Amino acid sequence: MKIMGRVFRFGDDIDTDAIIPARYLNTSDPEELKKHCMEDADPSFPSKVGKGDIIVAGKNFGCGSSREHAPIAIKACGVSCVIASSFARIFFRNSFNMGLLIFESDEASGEIRESDIVEVDASTGLIKNITTGKQYQARPIPQFMQELIADGGLMEHIIKRGGI
Amino acid sequence: MGMTIAEKILAAHTDAREVTPGDIVKVNVDVALANDITAPLAIKAFESGKQAKPADPDKIVFVLDHFTPNKDIASANQCKMVRDFARRHELEHFFDAGEVGVEHALLPEKGLVLPGDLIIGADSHTCTYGALGAFATGVGSTDLAGAMLTAQAWMKVPESMKFVFKGELLPWVGGKDLILYLIGDIGVDGGLYRVLEIEGPAIDSLDVSGRLTISNMAIEAGAKAGIIRADAKTEAYVKPRARRPYTIYTSDEDARYVSIREYDCSNIEPQVAFPHLPENTRPISEVGEVRIDQVFIGSCTNGRIEDLRVSAEILKGRKVDRGVRCIVMPATPDVFRQAEAEGLIRIFLESGAIIGPPSCGPCLGGHLGILAKGEKALATTNRNFVGRMGDPASEVYLSGPAVAAASAIAGKISSPSEVM
Ligand code: SF4
Numbered sequence: 001m002k003i004m005g006r007v008f009r010f011g012d013d014i015d016t017d018a019i020i021p022a023r024y025l026n027t028s029d030p031e032e033l034k035k036h037c038m039e040d041a042d043p044s045f046p047s048k049v050g051k052g053d054i055i056v057a058g059k060n061f062g063c064g065s066s067r068e069h070a071p072i073a074i075k076a077c078g079v080s081c082v083i084a085s086s087f088a089r090i091f092f093r094n095s096f097n098m099g100l101l102i103f104e105s106d107e108a109s110g111e112i113r114e115s116d117i118v119e120v121d122a123s124t125g126l127i128k129n130i131t132t133g134k135q136y137q138a139r140p141i142p143q144f145m146q147e148l149i150a151d152g153g154l155m156e157h158i159i160k161r162g163g164i
Numbered sequence: 165m166g167m168t169i170a171e172k173i174l175a176a177h178t179d180a181r182e183v184t185p186g187d188i189v190k191v192n193v194d195v196a197l198a199n200d201i202t203a204p205l206a207i208k209a210f211e212s213g214k215q216a217k218p219a220d221p222d223k224i225v226f227v228l229d230h231f232t233p234n235k236d237i238a239s240a241n242q243c244k245m246v247r248d249f250a251r252r253h254e255l256e257h258f259f260d261a262g263e264v265g266v267e268h269a270l271l272p273e274k275g276l277v278l279p280g281d282l283i284i285g286a287d288s289h290t291c292t293y294g295a296l297g298a299f300a301t302g303v304g305s306t307d308l309a310g311a312m313l314t315a316q317a318w319m320k321v322p323e324s325m326k327f328v329f330k331g332e333l334l335p336w337v338g339g340k341d342l343i344l345y346l347i348g349d350i351g352v353d354g355g356l357y358r359v360l361e362i363e364g365p366a367i368d369s370l371d372v373s374g375r376l377t378i379s380n381m382a383i384e385a386g387a388k389a390g391i392i393r394a395d396a397k398t399e400a401y402v403k404p405r406a407r408r409p410y411t412i413y414t415s416d417e418d419a420r421y422v423s424i425r426e427y428d429c430s431n432i433e434p435q436v437a438f439p440h441l442p443e444n445t446r447p448i449s450e451v452g453e454v455r456i457d458q459v460f461i462g463s464c465t466n467g468r469i470e471d472l473r474v475s476a477e478i479l480k481g482r483k484v485d486r487g488v489r490c491i492v493m494p495a496t497p498d499v500f501r502q503a504e505a506e507g508l509i510r511i512f513l514e515s516g517a518i519i520g521p522p523s524c525g526p527c528l529g530g531h532l533g534i535l536a537k538g539e540k541a542l543a544t545t546n547r548n549f550v551g552r553m554g555d556p557a558s559e560v561y562l563s564g565p566a567v568a569a570a571s572a573i574a575g576k577i578s579s580p581s582e583v584m
Binding site: 013015017018021022023025026027028039040041043059060063064065066067068069086088089090093094097098142143144153154155158159163164 | 190201205230236288302305307314316353383388441549550551554
């Protein structure tokens with residue numbers, strides 16, 4: 001599967017309070033959450049972002065709380081994938097469990113600019129910057145996580161295989 | 165090859181005799197925790213399973229501590245959903261109403277988490293229980309739903325980093341200052357995907373409460389767990405509380421660490437983390453003039469009785485500055501009762517502090533102490549991200565309970581020695 005979208009750039013250590021502030025966690029409704037996605041980092045983000053768009057960030061994306069509301073809010077905005085040089089570990093797990101595609105690449109994270117058009121091959125992790133013509137290979141996804149994705153997430157995996 | 169505490173606990177919870185960092189393993193969990201924010205999502209995911217019956221209801225712990233007493237209709241509905249589920253499945257370890265305390269203070273106190281346990285929680289500060297010599301880590305709601313269904317979870321075996329705190333603690337320095345110092349040193353992603361194993365004479369000298377504060381903030385360095393070996397003090401704490409057997413693990417002499425760091429506590433002053441990351445630490449002597457509008461003493465980091473004693477010692481006979489709202493929240497009902505019995509509540513009230521109910525309160529900017537635009541707070545909590553305690557243009561500084569109490573009196577961030 002290939003994804004193509006316009007890039008929104010963020011810096012290092014984007015935390016879960018920036019992705020979805022705790023003041024909105026009295027609900028888990030994706031339609032509500034998406035209205036406030038990334039608003040403490042960029043208040044205009046929810047109104048600018050569109051279907052298929054891609055977030056590119058620096059290191060430690062998604063640090064902080066364990067809230068699954070964070071990947072839910074990002075997905076609900078229409079974002080197709082997140083590329084970062086590294087992800088906080090709970091966010092990393094949650095994204096696989098929730099079916100949000102994420103890719104780790106230092107180079108892609110460092111070189112891709114705001115508003116570039118980028119294409120990602122979800123199965124191989126090959127990232128192509130259509131605007132500049134440069135290509136990057138994301139870090140490989142561990143075998144077990146690939147199984148999770150293939151099964152459609154953790155719950156589906158458990159149901160299908162009768163256990164973890 | 166020798167193994168670390170973390171590796172031993174993980175191995176003991178799988179079919180394997182040994183585990184190696186990098187392996188992905190299926191583990192049996194002893195405790196699966198969620199709160200009023202994360203349990204509703206976990207329940208929804210759980211109920212998507214075919215025969216949605218908990219594998220072992222006794223392993224599930226739900227605590228309604230974040231937006232309670234409920235602040236609005238939406239949060240009331242979330243809590244009701246959890247409450248109904250708990251009744252339906254007859255969950256014994258369900259904490260609501262007058263039994264609620266901040267989860268990570270409550271579980272150790274109730275003896276629900278023990279040395280050698282493998283604990284997952286849909287809350288990032290689940291790593292707190294590492295202070296008892298357990299392997300405890302935060303996960304998302306779906307992982308938790310998986311554990312409710314199967315009593316299992318998957319884990320990537322992490323590498324361990326060792327930190328040794330040597331020497332004696334300076335006056336007014338506690339667990340909070342040591343962990344802020346460590347995070348200031350390695351940064352908010354310095355422990356990413358790894359276990360912090362924390363030891364040394366200064367750690368031995370801390371009580372269990374101070375150690376819980378340290379492990380609580382392991383996640384603030386990105387770590388998967390923050391483990392402190394259980395000793396005689398740990399045993400004295402857990403023995404009267406435990407209602408099931410537990411195992412104490414120690415790391416082998418030849419266990420592998422990706423790095424070993426030593427700190428000399430004779431150089432570690434009380435610490436303050438500046439906005440907007442816990443790694444922005446400075447010793448109190450280098451803070452300068454920072455006026456504050458609010459002080460919060462509480463949370464899973466520093467809301468235990470030992471923390472309240474330190475604060476009360478400083479506030480006793482003194483007044484909170486008129487420009488400061490000082491909010492004190494005992495972390496659990498037992499802490500509240502004990503503080504009342506020791507006369508600490510009276511000291512707080514006479515100083516002009518506000519006492520709030522055992523809950524997360526202002527820690528995550530949910531309710532009970534939200535900051536306005538441009539306001540500054542000093543809190544004994546663990547996070548000072550943008551907008552964490554209210555308006556995105558407000559600021560949170562982090563410290564231990566001694567500096568927090570002194571600052572409430574002075575109206576600006578201050579060392580206890582400046583007000584006493
Ligand atoms: S006190 Fe703060 S950090 Fe601790 S569980 Fe509550 S919201 Fe989370």
